[in-house]
Every structure is written in structure tokens, then in C-alpha cells.
Amino acid sequence: MTGISAPPSDSIVRVRLINTTGLMTVRAQGFIEPVQRGHELLSFPTYAFLIDHEPSGKRVMFDLGIRKDYWNLPAVLQLRFSQVIVALKVDEDVTEVLESGGIGVDSIDSVIWSHYHWDHIGNLELFPRARRSTSGLASRISLVSYPGFPTY
Template structure:
């Protein structure tokens, strides 16, 4: 997939992984053909992105919050029903502090979508502007406690400090993505529309060097990296009524989004990371890809 060439003195983003908790997931929920007894311990990764010139600090996703009891009743029921067993030895705020940055120093928090294992605890990020997809507005408006059995909280993010990216904002195309915004206006970081999972789902496509390296942060575009490579197909799960469901609200849109990501893999300078990338996490846990270290750029 063709991506814009760097300009002279090109700005880019230094990207670091952040510990943000983990959850136990029935593998059949995400990978077709899996046994009902197979579970996998998934990280819920977050990331710190620092602009190479301005020093502007961006956090992408906030992982899992430690206080699960503060989540809406419908979310707590779902966590118990699927036996997710969330664990948060170190949340995003603590991961930042461990690397030398206070959460109050974060300028922008971009949330890929409003699921409980991505919104974390926004409270420590007192000075940040939050950025989400436009369709998150309606989800928040109908969230708990406005709607008693809603699977999302109306206070999941601070709405008064949130920028909702509209179609007018997402008016640029880059690589395989027809709808994107050049967030800093210098080609260093694009927020891209990544539809299919739930409303408002966005990804980040960021330069990671002045020479033309890129990293796509894929959020929940896929629950397993083998879905992106095409080795596996999307799984389904049985809900409380015995109906089979997909983790994506629109499977066809999700598959199209996955195909776009798969196309990026053909570019040797592009790296792709999803929020629940188990093999990558096992290989890099505790290493220099985690803050205060930086994920190496692909060359």
C-alpha cells in the first residue's frame, strides 16, 4: 500500500507501549474453529506517542480500569458471564509515571472506541483533550445511567473535553483509508476511520521515523493477529439466549477494515499492532518497546 513519502525535516511520532491490564477471553469468541474450552490471556495495550518536534504527548487507549465495580451493571454482568477475569497490576497512569511522565502532562487522549477494556480510567488525565469518532456521541448519550441496561457508561470519557471527529474532519485519504485526519497537519500522525467493530472505532497510522517508517495502531480491528494475516477467520459466540453473535457489530465492514490492514503488511516499512496482540506482548513484555523505551521503527 502506497503511503506519503517523507518531506525534508519530516516530523514523526516516537511510540511506546504501555501496560494497561489484561483479560481472559474465550478463544472461540474471536477465532473460528476454536474449542469452547480454550481461553487466552489477552493484554489490553495502550500507547504513548510523542511528536518529534513539538513534544506533544498523545495516549492511544486507556486499557482496563482497576475499579471494575464502578462499571455499568450490564458491563459487570458481561465480564462475569464470559469469565473475563480482568487484572490490572499496572494501569496506564501508573505506566506513564513509571517511565517519567505524569498523566497531567498528557495533551491528548485518543480512544479507539468505548468498550470497557479500552476506556480505562480517564480521571488522571485532567489536562488532556479527548478525541473519539463521531458515532461515540450517540453511544455516550444513551449510556448508563440514562439507559439502565446500557453496555456503556455515559461518563466513560469527559464529554466536556472531548472532540468528536465528524465526516468533515475525516476528509483526507491515506493509503488504504478513504477517511482520515492529518491530526497535526504535518503528516506525522493520522487518525483513520476503522468501521465495523462498534460505532466510532478509529485507528492511528503514524510515522515512526523521518525516513518513511510507519506504525498502525489497530485497536480492536481484529481480536487476533491471525485474522489480519488471513490465517484464521472471525469467530462467533453464543449469547445468553443461545443466539450466535460476532464481536463486530457489522462483520462485513470489519472484514473490509481487516483487508485494508492486510494490504499495509505488504509494505516492509509498516508495522501493525492491535490492542490484544498476544504474541507481540509475550515477545516484548518488560523490554525496550515499553515506556520509557520506544518501539523500533521498521526499516
């Protein structure tokens, strides 16, 4: 078997999974009840997706992961970190990951956020050309969850 062959179409896109290098270890009690002995901590990687539409030359990022300078996020989030997150590490911003793969941030036309949580929105300022969009209900729910979170 040599792979999937799709007929030519303007609707086909290529989707690539991007390891954003974000890794957080959290207290399980914030996510699961009851917590099973020996599983008090959970580790989560964060991912983003690059969507290429080759016929139009358009590129879209779906989520951006955790921003590298997460300590610059609002104080309300820092408080939440101290309550739930045991360890947090981000080696590179998603822009650095993209550029090391030969993809310039200026080639990204849009950024779509699945929802408006700090571990998905990254740092949009690093994408100067990109337009942002998010779904209405998801962003309202998240804004309620994180009062004082900056809007773009």
C-alpha cells in the first residue's frame, strides 16, 4: 500500500501536527474525581495544527499552544497555575518551531483558536500578518472562566 490517493480538488488541505514544546504537569484532582492512588499527577503536551491550502497558497494555524513567556500572562492565571500546575515547561514558541521547519510566520494568513484558554492561544503578536478568529460561544465561556484575560 502506497498511501491515500485523492482526486484533484480546490478543497483538499494538508494538516500538520505541530509539537509546540509545551508540557505541563498538573494535579489530577483539578481534572478527575476520584483520583486514583499513584495517578495524582497528569502530564499534558500541547499541540497546534498547520493547515495548508496549496491551490490558494493560504496557511492557517489552528491553536498556538502555550506562549514561551507564560509568566507574562495575567495575574489571575498565575494564581490558577499555583493551584493546579506542578510543573510547566515551554522550550520554544510555536513560531520558533515553525521557523526551524522552514515555515516563516509571515506565511501564516490566519489563526483559529479552538477556544480561548491560555494553553491554546499562544502569543498572537508573533504572527503579524495573521487574522484571528474564534468561535463565539467558546470564547464567551472561557472569558467567564478567566476574568481579566486580555482580548486582542
